[in-house]
Amino acid sequence: MKMHEGRRGLPSLDGAGAILSLIASQSAASRAELLKASGLSRVTVTQRLAALLAHGLVRETEETLRSGGRPTRILEINPASGFVLVANIGETHIHLAAMDLSPAIFAQATVPFALPAGPEATLEAIASAFQALAAEAGSARGLLFGISLSLPTPVDFKRGRVAGPSVLQGWDDFDIIGWLGARFGVPVFVENDVNLMTVFEQKHRLPAEDDMLFVKVGTGIGSGMIAGGRLFRGAQGAAGDIGHIQFVSNDAPLCRCGKFGCVEARAAGWAIARDLTQRGIPTETARDVIDLVEQRKPEALMLVREAGRIIGEVIADAVSILNPGVIVIGGTLARAGETLLSGIRELVYQRCLPLATRELTITLSSVHEDTALFGAAYLLLDDLYAPAKVHQLLARASSLEQKQRRPKSRG
Amino acid sequence: MKMHEGRRGLPSLDGAGAILSLIASQSAASRAELLKASGLSRVTVTQRLAALLAHGLVRETEETLRSGGRPTRILEINPASGFVLVANIGETHIHLAAMDLSPAIFAQATVPFALPAGPEATLEAIASAFQALAAEAGSARGLLFGISLSLPTPVDFKRGRVAGPSVLQGWDDFDIIGWLGARFGVPVFVENDVNLMTVFEQKHRLPAEDDMLFVKVGTGIGSGMIAGGRLFRGAQGAAGDIGHIQFVSNDAPLCRCGKFGCVEARAAGWAIARDLTQRGIPTETARDVIDLVEQRKPEALMLVREAGRIIGEVIADAVSILNPGVIVIGGTLARAGETLLSGIRELVYQRCLPLATRELTITLSSVHEDTALFGAAYLLLDDLYAPAKVHQLLARASSLEQKQRRPKSRG
DNA sequence: CATCTTATGTAAAGAAAAATACATAACCTA
DNA sequence: TAGGTTATGTATTTTTCTTTACATAAGATG
Numbered sequence: 001m002k003m004h005e006g007r008r009g010l011p012s013l014d015g016a017g018a019i020l021s022l023i024a025s026q027s028a029a030s031r032a033e034l035l036k037a038s039g040l041s042r043v044t045v046t047q048r049l050a051a052l053l054a055h056g057l058v059r060e061t062e063e064t065l066r067s068g069g070r071p072t073r074i075l076e077i078n079p080a081s082g083f084v085l086v087a088n089i090g091e092t093h094i095h096l097a098a099m100d101l102s103p104a105i106f107a108q109a110t111v112p113f114a115l116p117a118g119p120e121a122t123l124e125a126i127a128s129a130f131q132a133l134a135a136e137a138g139s140a141r142g143l144l145f146g147i148s149l150s151l152p153t154p155v156d157f158k159r160g161r162v163a164g165p166s167v168l169q170g171w172d173d174f175d176i177i178g179w180l181g182a183r184f185g186v187p188v189f190v191e192n193d194v195n196l197m198t199v200f201e202q203k204h205r206l207p208a209e210d211d212m213l214f215v216k217v218g219t220g221i222g223s224g225m226i227a228g229g230r231l232f233r234g235a236q237g238a239a240g241d242i243g244h245i246q247f248v249s250n251d252a253p254l255c256r257c258g259k260f261g262c263v264e265a266r267a268a269g270w271a272i273a274r275d276l277t278q279r280g281i282p283t284e285t286a287r288d289v290i291d292l293v294e295q296r297k298p299e300a301l302m303l304v305r306e307a308g309r310i311i312g313e314v315i316a317d318a319v320s321i322l323n324p325g326v327i328v329i330g331g332t333l334a335r336a337g338e339t340l341l342s343g344i345r346e347l348v349y350q351r352c353l354p355l356a357t358r359e360l361t362i363t364l365s366s367v368h369e370d371t372a373l374f375g376a377a378y379l380l381l382d383d384l385y386a387p388a389k390v391h392q393l394l395a396r397a398s399s400l401e402q403k404q405r406r407p408k409s410r411g
Numbered sequence: 412m413k414m415h416e417g418r419r420g421l422p423s424l425d426g427a428g429a430i431l432s433l434i435a436s437q438s439a440a441s442r443a444e445l446l447k448a449s450g451l452s453r454v455t456v457t458q459r460l461a462a463l464l465a466h467g468l469v470r471e472t473e474e475t476l477r478s479g480g481r482p483t484r485i486l487e488i489n490p491a492s493g494f495v496l497v498a499n500i501g502e503t504h505i506h507l508a509a510m511d512l513s514p515a516i517f518a519q520a521t522v523p524f525a526l527p528a529g530p531e532a533t534l535e536a537i538a539s540a541f542q543a544l545a546a547e548a549g550s551a552r553g554l555l556f557g558i559s560l561s562l563p564t565p566v567d568f569k570r571g572r573v574a575g576p577s578v579l580q581g582w583d584d585f586d587i588i589g590w591l592g593a594r595f596g597v598p599v600f601v602e603n604d605v606n607l608m609t610v611f612e613q614k615h616r617l618p619a620e621d622d623m624l625f626v627k628v629g630t631g632i633g634s635g636m637i638a639g640g641r642l643f644r645g646a647q648g649a650a651g652d653i654g655h656i657q658f659v660s661n662d663a664p665l666c667r668c669g670k671f672g673c674v675e676a677r678a679a680g681w682a683i684a685r686d687l688t689q690r691g692i693p694t695e696t697a698r699d700v701i702d703l704v705e706q707r708k709p710e711a712l713m714l715v716r717e718a719g720r721i722i723g724e725v726i727a728d729a730v731s732i733l734n735p736g737v738i739v740i741g742g743t744l745a746r747a748g749e750t751l752l753s754g755i756r757e758l759v760y761q762r763c764l765p766l767a768t769r770e771l772t773i774t775l776s777s778v779h780e781d782t783a784l785f786g787a788a789y790l791l792l793d794d795l796y797a798p799a800k801v802h803q804l805l806a807r808a809s810s811l812e813q814k815q816r817r818p819k820s821r822g
Numbered sequence: 823c824a825t826c827t828t829a830t831g832t833a834a835a836g837a838a839a840a841a842t843a844c845a846t847a848a849c850c851t852a
Numbered sequence: 853t854a855g856g857t858t859a860t861g862t863a864t865t866t867t868t869c870t871t872t873a874c875a876t877a878a879g880a881t882g
Binding site for chain 3: 030031043046069070072073
Binding site: 014015040041042043044064066067068069070071 | 880
């Protein structure tokens with residue numbers, strides 16, 4: 001009947017993974033729910049939960065649930081028990097952050113990014129920025145749980161590499177997970193930015209929605225999908241590439257991808273800027289377009305409204321194929337609001353069968369920078385606390401405890 | 412050290428679910444693999460496997476795997492340990508079958524079907540045909556494990572009902588699972604026929620493929636998807652509805668659905684028959700069209716080839732959105748073979764980005780009747796043996812054992 | 823405030839599974 | 853056929869989890 005104990009009397013975390021996983025996934029918020037959900041006995045749950053509480057991995061909230069009798073104390077992951085490092089590689093800059101487990105940013109940094117630098121130099125820059133952020137976190141933030149990267153290109157998620165030739169020249173087949181994993185010794189994830197924005201929208205705003213489509217309309221056009229509650233990546237990680245769906249017509253414009261008639265070449269930020277410039281209103285970026293829309297410039301309003309209809313056409317196709325429950329429109333051009341949405345709605349409701357549109361909502365994404373960063377954190381945390389993997393997290397947490405209890409060397 | 416025993420000395424099946432599930436999913440074919448995959452000790456695995464073997468739920472095959480030393484005996488589900496009842500509701504007939512767990516048909520029947528009959532009369536007809544098939548199975552086939560139905564309409568899979576108004580008038584919101592479940596007391600599944608054909612192609616031919624698209628080109632056009640290894644249904648079970656994606660043009664023909672320019676209205680069996688008739692070659696069904704193709708009738712060849720291009724256009728969209736690893740073309744018109752395929756390939760490779768087509772295979776489905784029936788069986792068996800549910804199966808198997816050991820009453 | 827209800831903790835006994843250690847099986851090779 | 857190799861079974865001990873039974877906690881209710 002002896003109980004395992006750590007160096008200084010802390011109870012052992014052995015087997016506590018199932019409990020931790022249930023709490024993290026919010027499948028069980030109270031002890032009573034843990035009993036039912038885990039199928040373990042009260043004694044075992046009590047003991048393991050005690051260990052998790054003692055280690056600070058889980059905490060009890062102030063609030064309680066009234067139940068008729070003694071109220072239930074609510075359990076949750078202790079957001080301060082660890083932290084994660086995330087980075088989003090943009091066109092000109094890399095935005096990095098250290099986040100607690102909420103996830104919430106508690107430290108961040110930005111470093112310049114240039115394509116020609118190639119993977120190693122870039123990862124080197126990311127790694128040293130990460131190290132600075134980790135130092136800033138100090139010991140109060142607990143253990144580094146993992147690293148998650150957002151890239152502006154299709155990603156082979158399992159292998160942790162850029163999928164095929166892409167914007168990130170020279171990155172094809174570079175083993176990002178291996179490189180960062182060797183450097184930091186923690187789990188590393190790499191995912192496409194639009195997919196991560198999709199994850200953010202689902203986790204943060206629509207946790208109950210199992211089938212959703214997120215469309216990013218910015219300089220380019222891309223999309224991500226949650227299917228059956230999981231991110232849908234496709235065979236090469238190229239799923240959701242709606243920007244290059246083509247519509248044949250006589251005046252099909254040339255796309256950045258080299259083909260004619262892509263949706264992007266008609267309705268993306270760069271295409272609208274091109275058209276505005278052509279009409280004598282010099283415009284460069286998607287932001288410029290939005291500025292003009294906000295100034296109620298008629299040409300801009302007209303072109304954005306028209307872009308909505310064109311995007312609505314592809315989205316209608318996607319709705320027929322995917323039958324999502326919710327569509328979230330994000331990206332810079334989403335700031336045009338109804339000006340963009342109305343065309344999308346029009347085409348979707350016109351083109352799709354009633355069964356697919358009956359309960360379909362089309363909405364704007366939360367206006368928020370950094371959604372890819374948060375998505376990266378959600379993705380990472382989801383995996384760390386997954387039933388099949390929690391034990392690794394616990395093993396690392398335990399071994400850290402031991403180290404921290406050693407004499408504090410100042411070397 | 413006492414071992415639980417059934418009435419007549421059969422060992423208890425308690426806890427054997429995990430083992431059974433691993434064998435059923437082919438995650439572990441030998442005892443050694445079971446040890447690793449289950450994480451249980453050899454003693455436990457041996458004991459539980461012994462119980463499964465004693466009950467006849469699992470069997471050892473003749474073949475062995477050479478391993479350098481004593482060869483491994485291969486384990487598999489005993490296909491005779493139970494059977495399932497499946498039915499496919501077609502346009503004019505219902506095809507029913509009793510299948511062992513291979514799954515393989517060992518008895519079948521066909522009953523007429525007329526739409527106006529409505530759900531109850533139809534299910535009554537199915538139920539009595541099922542009862543006849545079950546009687547035919549006798550006791551040699553073991554226990555009835557479950558029932559699975561294929562319907563020619565979108566289905567709300569979880570609720571087991573027809574999704575919204577459809578071809579099956581009067582079926583909306585009729586609780587099929589409840590009705591059949593009450594009658595037979597076994598798990599019941601209901602799914603759309605194209606989805607089931609998709610399941611068949613995946614389980615039977617492409618078990619390693621996690622992302623595939625199945626397109627049925629027959630009288631109508633429909634599709635099913637496997638995404639991340641699982642059937643992708645969408646929010647209302649309406650996913651894969653590619654037949655009614657529209658292409659605007661001046662001569663957009665009227666579709667059966669009441670809209671203009673649907674793919675179906677241009678390239679489905681009925682549309683080709685319409686066009687052939689219009690050209691003075693009276694044709695009614697998709698089969699008629701195929702007959703003409705097989706006779707190398709130029710008009711038919713031309714129209715089918717053109718249909719391939721039109722279908723290729725939607726499939727290209729679907730490829731951009733879904734990024735499947737394999738596309739399987741089935742349905743009556745697939746018998747046109749390359750005549751149909753070439754147009755599809757042409758458009759897909761022309762329209763889609765290299766990343767998505769680089770490793771994409773486009774192939775014809777196995778020529779095979781009843782694929783929906785087999786899909787129904789696969790779907791059912793997959794669920795019955797799923798880790799979370801096997802214990803129910805075992806419980807039913809155990810209780811049956813007891814009953815069968817009682818005196819044989821002839822009442 | 824007494825009492826009801828549900829939540830939660832814990833000790834002790836019993837059951838189940840794992841670890842260990844050994845024994846046996848079955849094919850291969852020389 | 854002897855000996856190597858891996859597969860598989862089983863008795864014994866040890867560990868882990870459950871069951872049972874009881875005790876305590878804490879808000880709700882009258």
